[in-house]
Amino acid sequence: MKQPRTESFTTEDGAQIPLLLENLSKTYSVLEETSRNRKTRLFDTFDWRLYRKNLICSISSSRFVIRDFAGNEIMQCRAPRKSRIFWSDIDDQKTSELLKKYLSMRALLPLISIEGVEHSFKIVNQDRKTVLRLQIEKYQALEGDTSMEMPVIISIQELRGYEKPFDQVQKILVRDLPQLGQYGSYIEQAFGIARREPLDYGAKFQVNLEKEATIGESVSVLCQALVESMAVNQPGVERDIDSEFLHDYRIGIRRTRSLLSLLRKKLPTRISYFEDEFKWLGSITGPLRDIDVYLLKEDSYKSLVPEMFEPGLQSFFDDLASGRQQVLRTLRTELNSERYERLLTDWQFFIEDHDSELFGCKAHCKSTIDKIILKRFNSFVKRGSGITEESPDDALHTLRIRGKKFRYLLEFFRSYYAPQDIDNFLKHMKKLQDNLGDFNDLSVQIEMLQAKLDGLHGRNKKTLSLAAALGSLITRLQTEHQKERARFNRIFEKFNTESNRQLILEMISND
Amino acid sequence: MKTIAVYSSKGGVGKTATAVNLSYAALEQNKRILLCDMDSQGAASYYYRIKPKKKFNRTKLLKGDFLQFIRETDYPGLDLLPAHFSFRNLDLALTSEIDQPDRTALRKLLYVLEDEYDYVFLDCPPNLTLLSENIIVAADCVVTPVVPTTLSVLALEQLLKLFRKVACDKKKLLAFFSMVEKRKSMHAGVMKKYLKYPIFLRQSVPFMADIEKMGLYRKPVAAGPTRSVAPQVYRALWQEIMERRLKG
Ligand SMILES: Nc1ncnc2c1ncn2[C@@H]1O[C@H](COP(=O)(O)OP(=O)(O)OP(=O)(O)O)[C@@H](O)[C@H]1O
Numbered sequence: 146m147k148q149p150r151t152e153s154f155t156t157e158d159g160a161q162i163p164l165l166l167e168n169l170s171k172t173y174s175v176l177e178e179t180s181r182n183r184k185t186r187l188f189d190t191f192d193w194r195l196y197r198k199n200l201i202c203s204i205s206s207s208r209f210v211i212r213d214f215a216g217n218e219i220m221q222c223r224a225p226r227k228s229r230i231f232w233s234d235i236d237d238q239k240t241s242e243l244l245k246k247y248l249s250m251r252a253l254l255p256l257i258s259i260e261g262v263e264h265s266f267k268i269v270n271q272d273r274k275t276v277l278r279l280q281i282e283k284y285q286a287l288e289g290d291t292s293m294e295m296p297v298i299i300s301i302q303e304l305r306g307y308e309k310p311f312d313q314v315q316k317i318l319v320r321d322l323p324q325l326g327q328y329g330s331y332i333e334q335a336f337g338i339a340r341r342e343p344l345d346y347g348a349k350f351q352v353n354l355e356k357e358a359t360i361g362e363s364v365s366v367l368c369q370a371l372v373e374s375m376a377v378n379q380p381g382v383e384r385d386i387d388s389e390f391l392h393d394y395r396i397g398i399r400r401t402r403s404l405l406s407l408l409r410k411k412l413p414t415r416i417s418y419f420e421d422e423f424k425w426l427g428s429i430t431g432p433l434r435d436i437d438v439y440l441l442k443e444d445s446y447k448s449l450v451p452e453m454f455e456p457g458l459q460s461f462f463d464d465l466a467s468g469r470q471q472v473l474r475t476l477r478t479e480l481n482s483e484r485y486e487r488l489l490t491d492w493q494f495f496i497e498d499h500d501s502e503l504f505g506c507k508a509h510c511k512s513t514i515d516k517i518i519l520k521r522f523n524s525f526v527k528r529g530s531g532i533t534e535e536s537p538d539d540a541l542h543t544l545r546i547r548g549k550k551f552r553y554l555l556e557f558f559r560s561y562y563a564p565q566d567i568d569n570f571l572k573h574m575k576k577l578q579d580n581l582g583d584f585n586d587l588s589v590q591i592e593m594l595q596a597k598l599d600g601l602h603g604r605n606k607k608t609l610s611l612a613a614a615l616g617s618l619i620t621r622l623q624t625e626h627q628k629e630r631a632r633f634n635r636i637f638e639k640f641n642t643e644s645n646r647q648l649i650l651e652m653i654s655n656d
Numbered sequence: 657m658k659t660i661a662v663y664s665s666k667g668g669v670g671k672t673a674t675a676v677n678l679s680y681a682a683l684e685q686n687k688r689i690l691l692c693d694m695d696s697q698g699a700a701s702y703y704y705r706i707k708p709k710k711k712f713n714r715t716k717l718l719k720g721d722f723l724q725f726i727r728e729t730d731y732p733g734l735d736l737l738p739a740h741f742s743f744r745n746l747d748l749a750l751t752s753e754i755d756q757p758d759r760t761a762l763r764k765l766l767y768v769l770e771d772e773y774d775y776v777f778l779d780c781p782p783n784l785t786l787l788s789e790n791i792i793v794a795a796d797c798v799v800t801p802v803v804p805t806t807l808s809v810l811a812l813e814q815l816l817k818l819f820r821k822v823a824c825d826k827k828k829l830l831a832f833f834s835m836v837e838k839r840k841s842m843h844a845g846v847m848k849k850y851l852k853y854p855i856f857l858r859q860s861v862p863f864m865a866d867i868e869k870m871g872l873y874r875k876p877v878a879a880g881p882t883r884s885v886a887p888q889v890y891r892a893l894w895q896e897i898m899e900r901r902l903k904g
């Protein structure tokens with residue numbers, strides 16, 4: 146059976162509405178049925194994970210709704226009473242599964258509100274039978290104390306079997322009003338007043354550098370972008386919104402350290418002070434990240450051990466979670482310490498101020514980078530080729546760090562080259578880096594779990610069942626660890642090809 | 657989809673009142689409902705303020721060309737197929753279509769609604785004809801109002817005979833006492849005697865002014881202006897019907 150039609154129109158000019166209703170009531174009986182206050186709050190993750198999938202999430206009248214840009218409802222369920230929503234806060238299984246896929250560990254945060262009135266009218270015939278429904282929605286976008294009028298929406302809904310009234314009113318509206326575009330673009334207008342705007346933050350590093358710039362100028366631009374990415378994440382770290390704020394914050398530290406070490410020889414000696422301080426920053430943020438990493442692995446660890454060990458493992462996670470608060474407090478103190486404050490001030494001066502020694506580095510940046518890329522690539526490949534099945538684990542760990550540094554290098558200076566070439570190369574490199582990354586993660590985990598196991602004292606029931614669970618888990622992780630190790634040589638061979646070498650050579654010779 | 661026919665060979669026993677209010681009670685449980693007005697008098701259509709479109713008639717109905725004539729009531733989720741004057745000799749038409757009485761015609765016609773609705777209610781005219789046989793065959797459940805008088809009980813026995821004639825499972829017939837007036841001794845006597853039979857639902861519908869006034873407001877009692885117990889009665893009746901016949 147054909148579904149009854151609905152159609153929506155819009156007008157910036159609210160004054161048109163009374164006129165329109167007056168016109169309609171010349172031909173039809175128009176009765177106002179209800180008028181309802183509506184308040185909708187829009188949500189997304191800090192890095193717009195839903196928006197990137199063309200989805201819009203809102204809470205209105207205690208309903209949690211996910212729509213696509215066209216306005217179709219994808220999911221809807223009862224809203225949790227929280228202003229920070231993880232996938233696991235949603236009762237409805239289908240919705241929470243969908244969110245798990247898109248959000249992963251990230252929290253949904255409230256962005257802006259859209260508030261207003263929805264007037265419902267019915268158009269009735271001589272029998273006072275409703276033959277058409279009409280809605281007029283007037284909203285304001287609100288954030289804090291600022292607000293903005295949204296265009297008025299006028300919608301008509303056909304009732305099955307009453308085609309004529311719909312056709313007739315539609316004709317009148319089409320003549321006078323533009324049709325409402327996509328729901329998504331209507332919503333986007335609301336961001337006009339917001340501090341945030343869609344896609345204003347993403348973890349991907351993208352900076353455009355001048356091809357003629359000196360080393361000092363380029364490092365200044367890159368470091369400003371990095372410090373900015375740390376600054377936007379810091380409040381989320383301190384308010385402990387979700388674990389990804391700290392993760393991204395630490396990537397900012399790591400990238401900064403990586404950049405300084407890549408160009409160490411070309412930069413003023415003063416950078417050794419900053420290298421030390423960023424290393425310190427890495428070390429004070431490390432403990433919390435370590436705990437988060439294990440907490441994020443809770444489900445996967447539990448799935449690795451036989452069911453009877455699960456309760457034992459639970460006590461491991463409970464201990465982590467209860468120790469976490471103290472670690473977070475310590476981190477907050479450090480982030481508000483004088484030392485931190487001084488680092489930021491000194492750093493800001495060093496990378497921004499034109500009197501800074503940094504701007505004395507006047508060598509042409511791109512030609513230096515060309516050389517560094519080639520050198521780093523060659524040494525990476527050489528180091529990797531030297532690894533045999535018998536090489537110690539450390540050889541792989543060092544290779545992983547070199548690889549990561551090389552990847553950062555390409556990402557920093559992406560704009561010097563054809564970006565698609567870089568992306569292409571990084572795609573080829575990804576499999577190798579994933580293998581090395583997994584291998585390293587497993588080494589670290591096994592070591593940490595082993596240390597935990599060795600440190601257990603006493604023979605009470607809880608300790609024994611934890612020991613059994615850890616033992617079982619370590620065995621499983623060791624198997625995985627060996628598997629990753631065994632895969633390395635084949636994966637490296639696939640990466641170490643003439644065509645990948647050509648890709649790099651062409652990239653740096655292409656101007 | 658389940659089909660519920662509200663049927664009795666007797667006139668004025670509350671069939672239409674029942675069909676109109678039961679379909680609304682089913683709607684209240686968020687189901688997709690169609691009420692088919694099979695009575696050319698069009699009382700159910702009148703209560704829902706719906707007139708048939710000009711092009712609708714018996715021939716179109718019997719050809720299966722009736723989806724386009726279904727109209728939405730004022731209550732989203734509840735649709736109605738209005739009656740047409742030409743329905744008055746539907747039974748004759750059923751015979752002439754293929755020269756011999758066809759008891760399954762209606763059942764086949766309703767088949768196209770299978771995925772569209774959860775419950776289809778039939779408000780039937782008061783007679784004992786081939787149309788009645790079609791209705792009994794088509795329905796998953798035949799609900800028959802019985803005014804607690806000796807004569808009405810006779811009509812129920814007649815109906816049981818009809819079930820035997822068309823070889824239908826008697827279990828799908830459910831009776832309930834309609835327009836019950838507690839003060840009348842005959843009502844009390846008949847109910848006392850017959851309520852013990854399993855064919856009778858526990859829930860009866862008393863004679864209530866609010867139901868009588870439906871014609872004035874042209875709305876099901878639950879959507880009407882007065883607060884009364886009538887909607888509760890129909891909800892309970894619907895609940896019992898579902899438990900007895902429509903579950904699973
Ligand atoms: N429970 C009740 N209490 C009071 N009045 C009722 C009740 N049920 C029905 N009526 C009224 O009795 C009259 C006949 O009811 P209704 O039209 O529902 O019966 P019917 O069996 O459909 O009749 P017909 O055989 O003519 O189609 C109507 O005026 C109706 O409003």
Ligand SMILES: [Mg+2]
Pocket residue numbers: 671672673695699780
């Ligand atoms: Mg009737």
